Each structure stands twice: as structure tokens, then as C-alpha cells.
Amino acid sequence: MRFASLGSGSRGNAMLIEAGATRILLDSGFAAREVESRLGQIGVEPDSIDAIVVTHEHQDHIRGVGAYARRYRLPVWITAGTNRQNRCGVLPEVRLFNPHESGFHIGDLEVTPFPVPHDATEPSQFVFAAGGLKLGILTDIGFYTPHISEMLQACDALFLECNHDVDMLASGPYPPALQRRVASNLGHLSNDQAVDFLRQFDLGRLQRLVAAHLSEKNNTPDLARRAMLSVAENIEDRLSVAGQDEVSELFEIS
Numbered sequence: 001m002r003f004a005s006l007g008s009g010s011r012g013n014a015m016l017i018e019a020g021a022t023r024i025l026l027d028s029g030f031a032a033r034e035v036e037s038r039l040g041q042i043g044v045e046p047d048s049i050d051a052i053v054v055t056h057e058h059q060d061h062i063r064g065v066g067a068y069a070r071r072y073r074l075p076v077w078i079t080a081g082t083n084r085q086n087r088c089g090v091l092p093e094v095r096l097f098n099p100h101e102s103g104f105h106i107g108d109l110e111v112t113p114f115p116v117p118h119d120a121t122e123p124s125q126f127v128f129a130a131g132g133l134k135l136g137i138l139t140d141i142g143f144y145t146p147h148i149s150e151m152l153q154a155c156d157a158l159f160l161e162c163n164h165d166v167d168m169l170a171s172g173p174y175p176p177a178l179q180r181r182v183a184s185n186l187g188h189l190s191n192d193q194a195v196d197f198l199r200q201f202d203l204g205r206l207q208r209l210v211a212a213h214l215s216e217k218n219n220t221p222d223l224a225r226r227a228m229l230s231v232a233e234n235i236e237d238r239l240s241v242a243g244q245d246e247v248s249e250l251f252e253i254s
């Protein structure tokens with residue numbers, strides 16, 4: 001199983017996830033041409049994508065979904081609530097899923113969605129599994145619930161939101177209302193919350209941890225990295241930080 005961040009942060013998010021003969025995009029928060037160029041950086045042909053899975057309707061996740069899906073005639077997996085927000089235009093093929101129910105398959109990938117607290121209509125995050133390996137995705141959540149922790153147990157790779165440093169957010173440039181929204185239970189996970197989450201997570205099985213969706217104004221890669229290492233220093237060689245403007249390497253878990 002392989003995955004890459006094509007860009008992560010409040011200006012746009014997209015991931016490539018692949019297993020066996022199946023390749024999908026998780027979100028497409030960049031213009032279609034930008035996603036094509038970012039895929040090219042890791043040697044992936046843009047027409048080799050099989051489907052797009054959408055987390056929620058915020059522009060940094062959905063902006064380019066419609067254009068990309070239309071260009072390559074791709075099915076889009078989306079919740080009814082997200083779809084109702086109508087941010088994609090006319091899609092070639094809508095596949096609705098319910099994050100409260102069991103998962104679905106896209107080719108060789110088994111997809112298990114779960115609902116998350118975030119200020120969107122029906123947001124979900126995911127576990128992607130194939131061949132006994134599991135990749136957990138957790139971004140755009142205000143806080144983690146016991147159900148979320150349970151869903152993400154025993155993952156071999158984890159893409160974990162480290163949105164903000166609490167002190168930087170409080171003293172940063174955001175107006176008070178936006179500061180409150182980011183820090184709220186329907187906002188984004190702070191470095192401290194990500195640390196708490198990791199403390200009850202089984203790190204033994206983890207091959208790759210990616211700190212993700214960092215705020216460019218209220219966090220730094222170094223702060224996020226140090227927060228993650230405060231949980232266990234021995235994860236250093238398994239730890240990466242996803243950037244807004246860089247495509248990550250194509251991580252492989254096996």
C-alpha cells in the first residue's frame with residue numbers, strides 16, 4: 001500500500017492512496033491542473049486515478065473535485081450531506097456513503113469512513129485497508145472521540161492533523177472569532193491534542209506517521225515535529241511533516 005500527500009493545509013489538500021491496481025484521490029482542494037502537476041512529481045499519470053473520495057465540503061478539500069472528476073470521468077464517493085452543499089457542479093457519477101454505516105470497496109481498497117466533529121455538514125475521515133495493512137486519516141476535527149480512537153487502532157500508517165500550536169494561535173494574526181472557531185470542538189486539532197491522541201495509540205505497529213494540515217500562521221513544522229517526538233523519541237525515522245506546497249514522497253507500508 002502506498003500513499004502521498006499532494007499538499008496539506010488550509011490552502012488546499014489532496015492525497016494519493018493506492019493498493020494493488022487501485023489508485024484514488026482523497027480530496028482535491030487544488031485546481032485540476034495543479035493536481036495533475038503534483039501527481040507528475042511522483043510519477044503518477046493523472047488519468048490512472050480510479051475514483052475520488054471526499055472528506056467534507058470545505059474549499060480546501062473540494063475545490064478541484066468536480067473539474068478533476070469530469071475531466072477523467074471518475075466516480076466521486078461523498079456523503080449525502082457533503083453532496084447537498086453542491087460544491088462540485090455536475091459529477092459524472094456520485095456514489096453516496098454513510099459514515100455511520102459499514103464501509104465500501106474501491107477496487108483493491110477497503111474504505112471505512114467514520115463521522116468526525118467539524119463545522120461541515122456531514123464530515124468524515126477514513127481508514128483505508130488492503131492486504132492486512134491499514135492507513136488511518138484524521139484531519140479537520142475539533143476533538144477526537146472514543147469512537148474515533150477505536151476506529152484508528154492498529155494502523156500501520158497515520159496521517160494526523162497537527163493544525164496549530166495553542167500559544168501561536170492565541171497570539172497570532174487571526175481575528176478573535178476565527179481563533180475561537182479553529183480552537184473549538186468543531187475546529188481543528190492542536191499539536192497538544194495530537195499528542196494526547198498518540199499517547200493512547202499503539203505506536204509499535206506504526207511504520208509511518210505524517211503530521212498534517214499544519215496552519216502556516218499558527219504552527220511551524222518544527223513545533224509539530226517536536227510535539228510528535230515528545231510522545232516517543234524512537235519514532236523520529238518514521239515521522240514526516242506534510243507541507244502546503246510540497247508533494248511528499250510516496251510512502252510505502254508493507
Ligand SMILES: [Zn+2]
Pocket residue numbers: 009010013058060061140213
Ligand atoms: Zn481543511
Ligand SMILES: [Zn+2]
Pocket residue numbers: 056058118120140
Ligand atoms: Zn475543514
